[in-house]
Amino acid sequence: MDPESVGKKKPVILIAYSLRDPASRGAAEKLLAKTRWNKCELRFAKNCFYSDEVNAYLAGFDADTVEFSFLDEASPTEAEAYIVLSRHSGGKPSLTVHYTGNPGPKAELGGNPWELSYTWPRLQAALLRTYRIVAEEQGLIDEFQVTLEATHHGPTCLKKPLVFIEIGSSEKEWVREDAHKAMAETVFRVLSSDWTSTTCTRVAVGIGDTHYPATHTRGVIEKKYCYSHIFSKYVLEYINEDLLDQAVNKSKDIVDSILFAKIPGAIKRLVRSYGEKHGLFVGKV
Template identity: 35%
Template structure:
């Protein structure tokens, strides 16, 4: 099984971290795939680059398996983050729009009432991101935060978004891109073989968060204090 990391060339906060990730050792050209996409391989990690909107890339895990024969165990999307505060930020979050009624139209992909399987790395990677950002000198300028579910695309595989926010000035910041690349490098075990947040199913404690607003500050406080896997936050 493979981990699929997805980036789009149309988003500087997506392609920047992808380029920094690819600059690390061990990469080779990935399997040929259709649809004008480019792929790279490093161990069990596959980096996929395309030029379309990430939130419109429904069923990318199933399409990858059909094209390559490789089963996807999880998806990590790289993307920009926007906020009315315009504050620089690094964020992680699950995806889905479970709060919408069937007659409502999702503004940013997904399906009303649907939520993706949540990538269990979210809690551990939030803590890893806090450490990497501090080590790289991004704190306190950048806020490190957790978001609730709020958009698509549709997937059938445990999924998470890793983002840089919150304006164009920060989306293209090389130091922020390098920090995200380091989170990927360390978190997926490419640095030393010790991945962070891998789900083993051996009784690990799991936190299911409901409510708390878009940034779910109480959930984030608990995740920061406890060595738990974090499955979902959804504002209600």
């Protein structure tokens, strides 16, 4: 444990996983082996454990992770945020971190259209930075890309910050014990630390880049940026002031910037106008 974290009260976190998901379930099993857990009970949970060391609940549910819209009802009242352990589908082998939300009219994988989840930029940044370190330590970095993902899928309606940490991108990777260990070690290491003091040179909304936004990922790793929602180039046609309001106002940490990759002129004008109206720095990543 980080000596600086001793004596500080860490936020209570609910770590949620799916019994239907081999990546989710496998990482949860490795996390249970990391420290001492006491059994508990939570509504809807098939199993539940609590650890004083990481100040977290670990609960398994018989639903897919994109269907976890019931977490507010299941969660202990003292929990301040949710970390969801999950598989990731599509693309090359990846270790990813992202927020949920449907920035547009489609809601193909849970949640509501035009709705974004609450975010905690320092928590996401701590998870991504640590995931990369752990992947390097465990010899996975040459095989797996460690990356943010742009905001996508459900759940969207929860009232507490929600971040997904994932293993992708196929069944071959979902069942790998070394990937499970990397995810578990990442979550354990972050929650054992003073992660609420994670360095954020900027707290930003991200605009542009691909679904796996390399520029924003480098911003977190190299420039110590922290992000609320990231809107990929594939959803820019839907970006409006309401979505920007959600991305700014649903952040646990105060957003001070909008950082963009290469984006169309019309979107650039929209975000510059929005930033000027709300006193936000607007610039390239």
